[in-house]
Amino acid sequence: MPLNHRLRCQCTSIYPGGMNTYTPERGFDPFYTDHPLFTDLDVEIFNYFDCENCFLTCENGGTFTDDPCHCSCEPNWTGKTCTECALTDCENGGVFDETNCTCRCPKQWKGNTCTKCALTDCGNDGTRNETTCTCTCQKEWMGNNCTEPRYYDYQDYYEAVNREDGVYTIYPLKYPEGLDVYCDMTTWPGWIYIQQGFPRGNFTRGWNEYRDGFGDLTSGSFWLGNEKIRQLTEGGAASWEIQVNVLGAWYKHHQAELGNFRLSGDNYTLHVDGSMQFGDGCVILSANGKPFSTYDRDNDGDEGINCAEESKGGWWFDGCDAGGNGGEINLNTEFPTSDYGCVLWRSSLKIRRIGETQPPKL
Numbered sequence: 638m639p640l641n642h643r644l645r646c647q648c649t650s651i652y653p654g655g656m657n658t659y660t661p662e663r664g665f666d667p668f669y670t671d672h673p674l675f676t677d678l679d680v681e682i683f684n685y686f687d688c689e690n691c692f693l694t695c696e697n698g699g700t701f702t703d704d705p706c707h708c709s710c711e712p713n714w715t716g717k718t719c720t721e722c723a724l725t726d727c728e729n730g731g732v733f734d735e736t737n738c739t740c741r742c743p744k745q746w747k748g749n750t751c752t753k754c755a756l757t758d759c760g761n762d763g764t765r766n767e768t769t770c771t772c773t774c775q776k777e778w779m780g781n782n783c784t785e786p787r788y789y790d791y792q793d794y795y796e797a798v799n800r801e802d803g804v805y806t807i808y809p810l811k812y813p814e815g816l817d818v819y820c821d822m823t824t825w826p827g828w829i830y831i832q833q834g835f836p837r838g839n840f841t842r843g844w845n846e847y848r849d850g851f852g853d854l855t856s857g858s859f860w861l862g863n864e865k866i867r868q869l870t871e872g873g874a875a876s877w878e879i880q881v882n883v884l885g886a887w888y889k890h891h892q893a894e895l896g897n898f899r900l901s902g903d904n905y906t907l908h909v910d911g912s913m914q915f916g917d918g919c920v921i922l923s924a925n926g927k928p929f930s931t932y933d934r935d936n937d938g939d940e941g942i943n944c945a946e947e948s949k950g951g952w953w954f955d956g957c958d959a960g961g962n963g964g965e966i967n968l969n970t971e972f973p974t975s976d977y978g979c980v981l982w983r984s985s986l987k988i989r990r991i992g993e994t995q996p997p998k999l
């Protein structure tokens with residue numbers, strides 16, 4: 638007599654015949670009776686041994702188990718033949734993949750429902766937090782495992798032999814969570830773009846947009862944001878210079894570097910040594926000591942006119958056409974021009990830190 642249900646059922650199907658069984662329908666307990674009943678009814682035998690389940694094909698990695706016959710399913714699956722997904726929710730930001738009945742877990746989590754911490758060690762003296770499954774890194778390090786160096790700024794990237802122009806996340810003192818900037822890394826020690834205007838985008842924006850920045854850093858048309866520029870340049874031990882690049886008449890390129898650049902105060906007052914002047918009536922950044930203006934916040938020096946509204950972009954003004962021998966040009970406009978006939982096609986403004994050999998310690 639085979640010992641498990643599956644073999645009994647096989648035996649029954651191969652060699653039908655009488656067996657010492659009781660079926661539940663007969664109302665007897667098969668193990669405690671003095672009156673065994675023999676039956677040769679296939680259906681009774683089949684039902685008694687639950688034979689229906691002894692010919693299951695288990696899906697999705699489930700394994701067949703005898704006595705009683707059933708499928709033992711893998712953790713994510715359920716149902717008689719393991720075809721029903723047992724997962725409903727994924728924890729810790731995991732994404733439920735219905736087709737494969739799995740959770741796609743974020744990097745630091747693992748397990749069926751992303752509840753097991755996958756972090757092993759935190760490098761560079763970082764501290765592991767079991768509850769949040771994160772590493773708290775020492776200040777010089779970042780990343781899931783504290784293995785990525787945290788760069789103070791783009792100049793550190795330059796020293797780390799990354800010479801590609803592009804977007805870098807830097808960690809100035811006032812941005813401990815990081816600040817994305819587009820950098821010109823072609824020449825030492827690199828520059829941070831605060832403005833790019835090619836192709837010319839929409840620069841007719843209000844105070845808040847100029848404060849926070851607008852445009853896509855990689856689009857060739859953006860303003861980094863007055864608050865970021867101020868936080869970078871105001872107050873620190875370093876001094877900054879600004880480089881102006883423009884394309885003027887006959888597609889002639891003009892470039893100038895001006896020292897002691899910084900913005901200060903809630904009106905983002907411009908501080909810069911000198912101004913850029915070229916050609917006939919082309920003057921740029923002449924409004925030293927003047928606050929920033931936008932069409933919805935007129936801080937310019939002109940009583941009668943809203944210079945930002947008139948020129949269709951935010952800028953520093955000391956009168957709408959002030960500046961040297963010609964007219965100050967607002968570079969934050971669709972078509973930078975002065976009333977003295979200067980027309981520019983492209984522009985960019987970059988800044989860089991000078992006077993320090995080492996970045997300040999975090």
Ligand SMILES: [Ca+2]
Nearest residue numbers: 937939942943
């Ligand atoms: Ca005005």
